[in-house]
Amino acid sequence: QEDLEALIAEFQNLDAKKTQVIESSCPPPSPRLNGSLSAHPEKDELILFGGEYFNGQKTYLYNELYVYNIRKNSWSKVEIPNPPPRRCAHQAAVVPTAGGQLWVFGGEFASPNGEQFYHYKDLWVLHLATKTWEQIKASGGPSGRSGHRMVACKRQLIIFGGFHESARDYIYYNDVYAFNLDSFTWSKLAPSGIGPAPRSGCQMATTPEGGIIIYGGYSKQRIKKDVDKGTLHTDMFLLKTEGAGREEDKWAWGRLNPSGVKPTPRSGFSIAIGPNNRSLLFGGVHDEEEEESIEGDFFNDIYFYDIGKNRWFPGQLKGPKSEKRKRRRGRQGEAEGAGDEEMEKQPPQGPVEIVKEVVADGTVMTIKQVISGPAEEKERSESEEDEEDGALGQQVEPCPRSNAMLVVKHGVLYVYGGMFEVGDRQFTLSDLYSIDLHKMEEWKVLVEMDPKAQEWLEESESDEEEDDMEGAEGGEEEEESSEEESEDEGGEEQHPSVQPDEKHADYLSRTEQYWIKLARSNMGPDAKEKKVVKVAHAMAKTFYEDSV
Numbered sequence: 001q002e003d004l005e006a007l008i009a010e011f012q013n014l015d016a017k018k019t020q021v022i023e024s025s026c027p028p029p030s031p032r033l034n035g036s037l038s039a040h041p042e043k044d045e046l047i048l049f050g051g052e053y054f055n056g057q058k059t060y061l062y063n064e065l066y067v068y069n070i071r072k073n074s075w076s077k078v079e080i081p082n083p084p085p086r087r088c089a090h091q092a093a094v095v096p097t098a099g100g101q102l103w104v105f106g107g108e109f110a111s112p113n114g115e116q117f118y119h120y121k122d123l124w125v126l127h128l129a130t131k132t133w134e135q136i137k138a139s140g141g142p143s144g145r146s147g148h149r150m151v152a153c154k155r156q157l158i159i160f161g162g163f164h165e166s167a168r169d170y171i172y173y174n175d176v177y178a179f180n181l182d183s184f185t186w187s188k189l190a191p192s193g194i195g196p197a198p199r200s201g202c203q204m205a206t207t208p209e210g211g212i213i214i215y216g217g218y219s220k221q222r223i224k225k226d227v228d229k230g231t232l233h234t235d236m237f238l239l240k241t242e243g244a245g246r247e248e249d250k251w252a253w254g255r256l257n258p259s260g261v262k263p264t265p266r267s268g269f270s271i272a273i274g275p276n277n278r279s280l281l282f283g284g285v286h287d288e289e290e291e292e293s294i295e296g297d298f299f300n301d302i303y304f305y306d307i308g309k310n311r312w313f314p315g316q317l318k319g320p321k322s323e324k325r326k327r328r329r330g331r332q333g334e335a336e337g338a339g340d341e342e343m344e345k346q347p348p349q350g351p352v353e354i355v356k357e358v359v360a361d362g363t364v365m366t367i368k369q370v371i372s373g374p375a376e377e378k379e380r381s382e383s384e385e386d387e388e389d390g391a392l393g394q395q396v397e398p399c400p401r402s403n404a405m406l407v408v409k410h411g412v413l414y415v416y417g418g419m420f421e422v423g424d425r426q427f428t429l430s431d432l433y434s435i436d437l438h439k440m441e442e443w444k445v446l447v448e449m450d451p452k453a454q455e456w457l458e459e460s461e462s463d464e465e466e467d468d469m470e471g472a473e474g475g476e477e478e479e480e481s482s483e484e485e486s487e488d489e490g491g492e493e494q495h496p497s498v499q500p501d502e503k504h505a506d507y508l509s510r511t512e513q514y515w516i517k518l519a520r521s522n523m524g525p526d527a528k529e530k531k532v533v534k535v536a537h538a539m540a541k542t543f544y545e546d547s548v
Contacts, residue, residue, distance in 0.1 A: 004118040016081075019081055021081070025075070031053055033052060033088070037407045041128075043100075047126075049126075050064075053428050059112055061086035061109055081132075093151060099127070100127075119146055141177060142177045156181060160204055161174055163198075170220070173198050191239055192250070201269075203271045212240075213236070232267055232525055238254045239253055240254065258305065259309075261312055263301075276306075283398075285298045287525060296421050317442060318440055396443050398433045412436050414433070415433045427451040430447065432447035498543075508540050515537070516536040518539065519532050
């Protein structure tokens with residue numbers, strides 16, 4: 001800890017030599033994850049701060065400030081005297097006060113070998129109009145932590161959860177603090193009711209009434225010496241106040257039981273507030289813990305949570321507008337423009353939900369599927385003919401990833417960076433994608449990168465990993481992917497139906513990955529892969545036989 005504090009002080013001495021603001025155009029920022037991406041409240045700009053990068057041998061931490069000009073699709077680097085020390089896994093929130101303020105709290109600094117951590121408990125504000133950093137020193141705030149969440153709510157910053165890790169132990173938090181943006185004072189809230197268990201990396205959003213919504217997150221606990229058990233949380237809570245959100249008001253936790261199609265269990269997802277009173281979740285990873293290793297299943301899907309209706313639904317691409325041609329994946333279920341209401345207004349001939357229970361290898365699985373109606377089947381077959389003719393161009397999309405930086409500006413979602421793993425190798429990203437959340441037609445590539453070109457200093461690369469990388473750039477993998485993969489992205493409602501005259505073996509080969517994913521999400525992260533596959537095959541067989 002003392003070594004890390006000395007290293008941080010050394011970096012701060014270097015930063016202290018900067019005496020003037022220097023703003024210069026630059027290439028896109030280098031690859032990183034666990035930084036913060038925020039929207040300027042008055043300009044068409046995005047603000048990137050901090051983050052980390054690991055090249056196989058060394059961990060790099062950043063405190064650089066980059067500004068992305070949305071209209072010009074250009075980056076600039078802004079060097080401001082006396083910035084916060086280098087960090088990642090912090091939180092940033094923007095308020096419109098005095099031309100805009102970017103508030104930053106907490107985060108962590110890691111030693112170059114990535115084995116020691118220092119957790120910050122400092123609070124900073126970047127005055128966007130004057131381009132000056134200011135450290136706010138106020139007592140009574142949260143302890144040092146990273147992986148927490150922070151939102152601006154009615155002239156307060158509300159902070160929840162996070163974790164602190166040392167060489168000997170770790171602790172996860174579920175406490176709630178409020179920082180008053182008028183009096184510059186901290187207060188620890190003591191809500192009534194049963195709140196979330198301690199966790200980090202959850203989704204945190206505000207309601208129009210001034211409440212706070214918490215979903216998901218990750219925590220671990222030590223079950224015996226040198227053995228930790230991780231938990232992917234999927235529960236949801238509402239923290240609300242009986243008054244106007246003042247410090248003296250009483251706060252209370254309440255459990256939420258949302259309807260719709262919830263996100264599959266995951267950690268490392270990214271969050272943002274979208275238009276139409278909806279929060280959204282992007283990407284993440286579901287780790288499969290084997291006896292000697294951890295394999296990650298990374299995601300690049302979007303889930304929306306309608307705050308007013310207390311309902312989850314998967315975001316689905318419609319594809320570019322066309323009179324004759326429609327993308328197969330963009331059609332089923334949740335068309336984004338009319339929102340989730342379309343599912344509720346289906347005519348009698350539309351999709352029908354079937355609930356089945358399958359018993360396999362001592363495990364009882366409940367399958368809820370939506371079977372396409374005749375009109376949808378006809379529409380799908382026409383679309384498939386179009387694809388066979390090569391008429392549809394390939395759809396661009398971000399490759400699956402976790403710990404990306406996310407922000408929404410003018411109804412457009414921007415996704416920057418993050419990481420994914422192949423075997424023992426980590427790929428850190430520096431690409432930038434956007435999608436119009438009002439239209440949900442297609443992703444746009446604003447900054448490209450080739451993950452395969454990234455340096456990696458470990459010697460354990462294998463030819464197999466290189467082969468696995470063929471589909472890592474997003475978009476290209478669709479050409480060789482099986483049909484069920486393209487139908488699987490929307491969650492449980494997008495199920496692969498049985499085609500006429502299709503044999504069981506053909507059906508299984510086409511849909512195996514879908515059933516494995518469904519079985520895995522039901523059985524939990526601790527299930528062995530062989531058992532997951534066995535249960536998935538039994539589910540597929542039962543569904544096939546019933547459908548036939």
